[in-house]
Amino acid sequence: MSLPDYRSPGKQSSPASPQSPVVQLNIGGHLFSTSLNTLRKHPESKLADLFSGQPKLRTDREGRYFIDRDGTHFGAILEFLRTERLPTANVLEVLIRIARAEAIAARRSTILVCVLRTDEDLALYDSAISSLEADKQSVVTFGPWKGAAGPPSVLDLLDCMKMDIESRGYRVSILPHVMDRGFLAKSYDYFHKVIFTWW
Structure with missing residues (x-):
């Protein structure tokens, strides 16, 4: 037997019943x-x-x-x-796992978060990432979003992320990531530091 073909709907599959796709x-x-x-x-x-x-x-x-x-x-x-949307629930799990891995024998660990609200932000992603220092830390990226109401504000997203992480029992603070760049270097405001305090 074969699967129902989207070009020839009469065929069927053994694991899927004839009436069910x-x-x-x-x-x-x-x-x-x-x-x-x-x-x-x-x-x-x-x-x-x-x-x-x-x-x-x-x-x-x-x-x-x-x-x-x-x-x-x-x-x-x-x-x-x-x-057609990238999942975000697992992104928090990845963020927490990275923070734990970096916390060995440290009181705090810091993860960089890159927030891309729009497709225009996404188009500048490669330049923004390469603008980070050579010893760049782990970077977890959120966005861009599509929806009738438009993308959420960066502060709303970061606040929700902080509440979700804290609801799992972690102590966390979020600050803008400020890069020390030369006078003529392009600055991006996509990056934020998520700081986990372990003890």
């Missing part, structure tokens, strides 16, 4: 359910190719399509395919 996935032991439309959202992608026409994947004992890759972050990929 739902596909069961086993990504390295992590189980996911999604629709064929989600997997085919970007027709030029590897996922769209894998789930078009004849199946190109093995199935596990339960009939789920098996992809032999680490499935830890596949949920974030599916969320992006569903919403």
Whole structure:
């Protein structure tokens, strides 16, 4: 059998019932359910190719399509395919993990956060990153956002981020990152220091 083809809707898949476009996935032991439309959202992608026409994947004992890759972050990929927005919940987890790794035998650890509100900010990202000192710290990036109300203010985002981190039991403060640059050097206000105090 084959998967229903978006070019020929009459075909069907064994893991998905004939009336349902739902596909069961086993990504390295992590189980996911999604629709064929989600997997085919970007027709030029590897996922769209894998789930078009004849199946190109093995199935596990339960009939789920098996992809032999680490499935830890596949949920974030599916969320992006569903919403066209980059996930931010996991970004806080990454930020906290980096801060913990840098906190070995230190009272405080500092992580740089780069806040890009708009596509125009994103276009300047490479220049902004290269403007950091040579001994640049870990940088976690947020944005840009799209939405009917427009992007949130940087202060609103930073305040929400601080509240979310503190709700997990961490003590944190956020300050603008000021770079010591020459008189003619371009300055970017995208960077903020997130300072974790451990004791």
